[in-house]
Every structure is written in structure tokens, then in C-alpha cells.
Amino acid sequence: MSARRRLSRFNIASLALGAAFLYLPILILVVYSFNASRLVTVWGGWSLRWYEEFFNDHAMIEAAWMSMRVAVASASIATLIGTLAAVALSRGESFKGRTLFSGMLYAPLVMPEVITGLSLLLLFVALNAERGFWTVTIAHTTLTMCFVAVVVQSRLASLDRSLEEAAMDLGCDPVRAFVMVTLPLIGPAIAAGWMLAFTLSLDDLVIASFTTGPGSATLPIRIYSEVRLGVKPEINAICTMVIGFIAVVIVSASVASKLSSARGESAAPL
């Protein structure tokens, strides 16, 4: 074994500063959400009044509910189709239009959201589709399935193929071998893909703004219109709840992947 590389003081300092930079702003936001004072920056003692305010804000609750429904629906469709795409990419060898296929899957990962949003809206208008829940769901699915495909595909790439081959040597047809052998092995990656899709959908402002219709604002759209008017303690409370909710999702995901790796499977890469 080679000698362990030592961490220099520079390495440690850059890690510590990096962690502080990433986490301090969020920590400050969370602390201020419990501030009793109406002035966001003056500390007036601990209080839950801004959380109460949220639960009395019907428009905000409705937007949160809309976001939740869109996130669950789009993440589920995206996971199904994205996993199929990952299988085709990593097991389909070369097929006609493969270059276009992978290009279409990678481009949305970096495509500016204003372009994706505008182009989908123009499609929906041309199709005369009523804008609301389904148009946002389709738009989010289109974006997030690409993330699912990347996560699942990287797991499939690291998988030992001799397992699938052994199953087929023992008489399984390819589909059965996939369902019985491959699917359980990539399960944690598929779950991670679903959660990533879910949080991306919950988070999206730009694409939802373009593709939603009147009267069906999502939570980020509502938060954005409030934030433009300035800092409000109620927004701090809403943001803290969203962060808490996502933290619960991530922790349960990592616990689930720990449990499955305890059964002899390795954890999802993302």
C-alpha cells in the first residue's frame, strides 16, 4: 500500500472555509425564522409566530399543495422513463439515433431554464392545452428524467454484468433477468433518482412560471413574488420548513441505502 497522503494546512483551511460558506447562510435563515421580532434583523426572542402565519395563509398553503402534487407526479413519471433511458444507454450497445438520444438526455442538464420553459410553453399553446397541473408536471418530467437517467446509468455502469449473464445462463430470458437480478441491485439508485427528481421539481421557479396557468401557482412562484417585495419573516419560516422537509427526505434516503448496503448491496452513487 502506498503511503497515506498528508493533508496540508492549506487543504484543511479550504475544506473548513468551503463548509462554512455553504452552510452559514442557511443556518442564519433557519435561526431567524424563529425570531419573534417583525424586523427580520432584530432579535426579539424565540417564537413560532411566523409558522402560525404560514398556516393561516391559504394562498401559500394552496401553492405548497400544488407543488407537492406536481413533484410526486413528475418524479414518478421521470423515474420510470429515466430508468428506461438509463437501461437503453448502458445495455443497448449502439443503436440507430443513439447520439441524438444521449444528446437529448444531457442537454437539458445544462440548458438555461428560460429556454426550456419558453419552448415548452409555446408547444402547449400550439397544442391548445389548458395550462395548469399537467403542463407543469410534463415540463418538470422532461427536465428531471434526464437527472434520473444519469444517476441510474452510472450505477448500471458500475454493476458486474456477469450476474445478469449468470441468470440468463440459468435460463432466464433478458427481461426476467433484468427484473429479478438487475432491478434489485439498482434499486437504491432508482430511489435516489426519484428523490432528486422530487426535490428539483419542488425547487423549480423558472420552468413552472412559463408553463403554469392562472390560478395554479407553485410554492416557488409564490415565494418569489413575496421575496421581490422584500424580506418577510413568514418567508423565513416557509423556507425553513422546506429545508426541514428535504432534510428528512435525504436522511431517510441515506438510511434506506445504508440498510440495503447492509444486505450486501452497495449504496447509490448520488
Added chain:
Amino acid sequence: MSASSIFTRPARLAAIAPYVWMVLFFLVPFAFVLKISLSQTAISQPPYTPVFDLGAGFASLEAALAALSSDNFHLLFSDDLYVLSYLRSLVVAAVSTSILLLIGYPIAYGMARLPKRWQAIAMMLVIVPFWTSFLIRIYAWINILQHDGLLNQILLALHLVSSPVVWLSTDTAMYLGIVYSYLPFMILPLYATLTKLEPALEEAAADLGASPREVFWLVTFPLSLPGVGAGVLLCFIPIVGEFVIPDLLAGSDALMIGQTLWLEFFTNKDWPVASATAIVLLALLLLPLVLYDRLQRRQLEAAR
């Protein structure tokens, strides 16, 4: 016929659903953007005069082709507002990507040198902000940067400044927001390359008499270039079209192209000009997009 090639046919069939979906909802919409960018602005619902009406047959197609208008594109290149927006977007993206590389590289490098157990934790710490809302992270900075925000309070308490500094609605705030939001996108590809680097190579260079500085610049850095490329493209392309961060943190005297597009679409309701803006933006990003696609595909092929 080997077992793995039996697998390819059903796997190819699996491509059908995602293929159809992406053609329908990713590729076809661009045709509509192109079409509407060539239409005339009209005050109606939807606010443009359609140029094609396929129901009416070829005679109308001919008339429609004659009516195609490049007015919107002329406008984009003749009006300073648009040209300046594009330039500003490219400059902001280039500057932020450079800052991101300067900050992200030492962090990724430090992560790759941690003991394996700690690497997993550090990796988790970088990914978690990626999962928490983008908008919320920008909002967190508004809290800190506002007139009577925490930053000014600290600066005043330390007597570093005598009166509150204006942070919000400045380019400084915007750069801070961009770097904060995109840092994980820079760190992750860099870390992925650096952690795969064979330590023996660095040791060999050191054994042969290279100073730590020489080891880094002659061995480590050149080998990490694929990660640098991925990180740079992963940040640069979306930052050019960024809307939320400049809208909330920068001043309103100079706009990035994402803001101009948003303004044309939502405030001026000028869909044809917004579409033309998107087409030109896409054209600007075509080269980096193709580079990014090639990089991704090479990684995919290497993994198979």
C-alpha cells in the same frame, strides 16, 4: 451469441418511451420557438400572428413563407439593450466560472486528500445544498446582505465601516449568489477526477525530486483537466441564461439576457421577440453544449 448481446434487444426497446418523450417535449418545442421568432408581434391572444397554417394547404404555405419576418432578429442586433444583455451575460458567466474554479479547485483537492471515510461525509456535505432549494439559498443571502442585515451589523460592530454598506442590487451580491449556488456543480466533477487519480504518480514525481508545487502543476493539474472541463461547462452554460440570481441580487440598470427574455415575455408580452432572444442565446451556447455533450459521451463510453 453471448449472454450480454441477448440483452441488447430488450434494452434498445427500452429506449422507445424516453426517445418519444424527449423528441416530443424537448426537440419539437424548439421548432415552435423558431417559428414564433419569425412571426409578427400582435396584440391578441396568443400574442403573435401565426405564420404557418398547415390546415390550409400548400397555397397558404407559400404565402406564409413570403410573410416570414426576420424583423425580430434585426431588432435584437440593432437595439443596444439586447446586444448589451448578451455581452453582459457572457462576461458574468466567464467571470463567475473563473471564480468558481479558483474556489472550487482547492476544496475538491482537499476532499480528494481526506481519508476515505471522511471523503464520503465531505461528498454528502457538498451534495446536500444541491438538494435544498435554489430560491431559498438566494433568499438566505438577501437576509444577510440587506441594509440592516447581518453583514452590515457585523461590519458596524467591528467599526470596519461607519455607515451601512449597500450590498443588495449590486454586482458583488450577484457574483456572490452565483458562486454560492453553482459551487457544488464545480466541486463534484473536479472531485470525481481528482479522487480517481493514482497517488503513485504524485509520489513518483516527488521521489524524482519535484517540489510539491511542481508535482501539482506538472502532474496533478494536467491530469485533472477533464474534471476542469466538465466543471467549467456545467457552470458556464446555465449561468449565461441565469434569471433568478441577477433578478433578485443585481441592480436593474444592466440586465442579463435571461432577464431580458423574461421581461419581453412576461412584462411586454412580446412572444416573438422573446423567442428570437432564445434562438440567439441557443446559438451562442451551441459550441459549449456540443463540447459538454462530447465530454459526457466519452465518460459514458469509458464507463461501459
